[in-house]
Amino acid sequence: MAEEIAVPAEVPREESAEKAAPARFDWWGEAKGLFWLILAVLGFHSLVAKPFYIPSESMLPGLMVGDRLVVSKFAYGWSFVSPTIPDPVAIVKDVVLHRPVDSWSVQLPFIHGRLFGRMPERGDVVIVTPPGQSSDYIKRVIGLPGDTLAVRGGVVILNGRAVARGPLHYRDLPVDANATCDPAQYYGARTVLPGGRTVCRLPIVTETLPNGRRYDTVDLEPDSPGDYYGPVKIPADHVFLMGDNRDRSADSRFALGGFERGLGGPVPYENLGGRAEFITFSVDGQATWNPLTWPGAFRPGRAGTSLHPARIK
Numbered sequence: 001m002a003e004e005i006a007v008p009a010e011v012p013r014e015e016s017a018e019k020a021a022p023a024r025f026d027w028w029g030e031a032k033g034l035f036w037l038i039l040a041v042l043g044f045h046s047l048v049a050k051p052f053y054i055p056s057e058s059m060l061p062g063l064m065v066g067d068r069l070v071v072s073k074f075a076y077g078w079s080f081v082s083p084t085i086p087d088p089v090a091i092v093k094d095v096v097l098h099r100p101v102d103s104w105s106v107q108l109p110f111i112h113g114r115l116f117g118r119m120p121e122r123g124d125v126v127i128v129t130p131p132g133q134s135s136d137y138i139k140r141v142i143g144l145p146g147d148t149l150a151v152r153g154g155v156v157i158l159n160g161r162a163v164a165r166g167p168l169h170y171r172d173l174p175v176d177a178n179a180t181c182d183p184a185q186y187y188g189a190r191t192v193l194p195g196g197r198t199v200c201r202l203p204i205v206t207e208t209l210p211n212g213r214r215y216d217t218v219d220l221e222p223d224s225p226g227d228y229y230g231p232v233k234i235p236a237d238h239v240f241l242m243g244d245n246r247d248r249s250a251d252s253r254f255a256l257g258g259f260e261r262g263l264g265g266p267v268p269y270e271n272l273g274g275r276a277e278f279i280t281f282s283v284d285g286q287a288t289w290n291p292l293t294w295p296g297a298f299r300p301g302r303a304g305t306s307l308h309p310a311r312i313k
Helices: 013-020 027-047 088-095
Strands: 049-053 067-072 125-128 137-143 148-152 155-158 169-174 190-192 198-208 213-218 228-233 238-242 272-282
Touching: 027 049, 049 272, 125 238, 137 155
Parallel strands: none
Antiparallel strands: 049 067, 067 272, 125 137, 125 272, 137 238, 148 155, 148 228, 169 198, 190 198, 198 213
């Protein structure tokens, strides 16, 4: 007797069509993936490093409007200003309604101390959140706890001794859409070079701190309001911060908030958000929505510039 061979029954057309139908988009899975990605980015920003954009000229000549930096969040340990917590209301106001906001982040209430905290070194460039505010400033650490600091005729005096200053000299900075060399701020500084290029010629004085770290400052006026200050004794766990563009910087020499928008004297070290490490890139502000204009907007020679001041040995 011949062996019977089983023949599979024909699959119904309805079932075949059902198997061939494309799978539905997993919205929930995608939302979870996006959530974890955002959480990872915010965690990196809060604990490791974050980008920072230079919005003002208070740190000329070393930092220009349009510079993008990397700020290490772990350099001094972590404090209440370390977490990056997005503020949806501020983001909508800025992006959608085009209303100015101080920050896209929510500021936690003040908490004493830092986790694995340590003091910055004199001369460090740091990000600081003024007490009671949410916006970030970038300044240089000049005074440490226990120091007595004063300014006389634009000369910083630390513990009774004037900070060493080199001779006055000049530096030419490029003029562009982000660095306009506004005549109201820098009278007579606009200079046209023989080739036709316009530069901002600024008077420079090199300072050398007691620990040997040196950097350039801009000295525009002989008797500006910040040229006379103190003396003050810097309390424990506080630092005194100044901008390198001494006559155009709202820093520890000026009142907190209000018209002066300063830091109100020595700042608690809990308010330091991190240390500026290096410039990633810099743009001159002339790019438009057209991607073809983007490459030409990069300032040459600034990418990779270290923000750690040189040290005399």
